[in-house]
Amino acid sequence: MRRTLHVVAAVIVRDGAVLACRRLPEKSAGGLWEFPGGKVEKGETLSEALRREIVEELATDVRVLGELTTDDTDLEEVTIRLSCLRCELVGPAPETSSDHDRLEWVATDRLSELEWAAPDLPAVRLLSVSA
Structure with a gap:
């Protein structure tokens, strides 16, 4: 049976731009x-997990504004269920x-680059699309 890994991500918006992060090469x-x-x-909860992760990874805090999307992605050995939550920095x-x-910080119309x-x-x- 395929395992599903529940993951949450912050779509942090500031001045019309979104925070994008490049993964370390060894990850x-x-x-x-x-x-x-x-x-x-x-x-x-999704919000609790997200706030914990943001403190751990980025040493800051966010306010969750709502869910943007939840999607499943099948990788080799696992399905990733990623919930993306709209946030603002606090x-x-x-x-x-x-x-x-x-x-x-990337403008939404440049994210696809x-x-x-x-x-x-x-x-x-x-x-x-909403840009």
């Missing part, structure tokens, strides 16, 4: 761009990340 999907976030742990703008080598990890593509397409 799976290294060098690809993604929205920051991580695995949902047992007993956590802490300082992140400058570094524990899981990424580059952070960039980056090479994204497969699970993030449905949200990227949705954001690009």
Whole structure:
């Protein structure tokens, strides 16, 4: 039976741009761009998991505004169920990340110019259309 991994990501919007993060080269999907976030742990809501991950990865905090999309992506051994939540910063703008080598604020009409990890593509397409 195929395992499903529940993951949550922050679509942080600031001044018409969205925070994109490039994965460290040594990580799976290294060098690809993604929205920051991580695995949902047992007993956590999506919002709780997201806020925990943002504190861990980016040393800041967000306010969750609502869900943008939830999509399943089948990878070799697992299905990733990624819930992307619209957020705004309530802490300082992140400058570094524990899981990424580059952070960039990208205008929504430029999101398609980056090479994204497969699970993030449905949200990227949705954001690009609404640009």
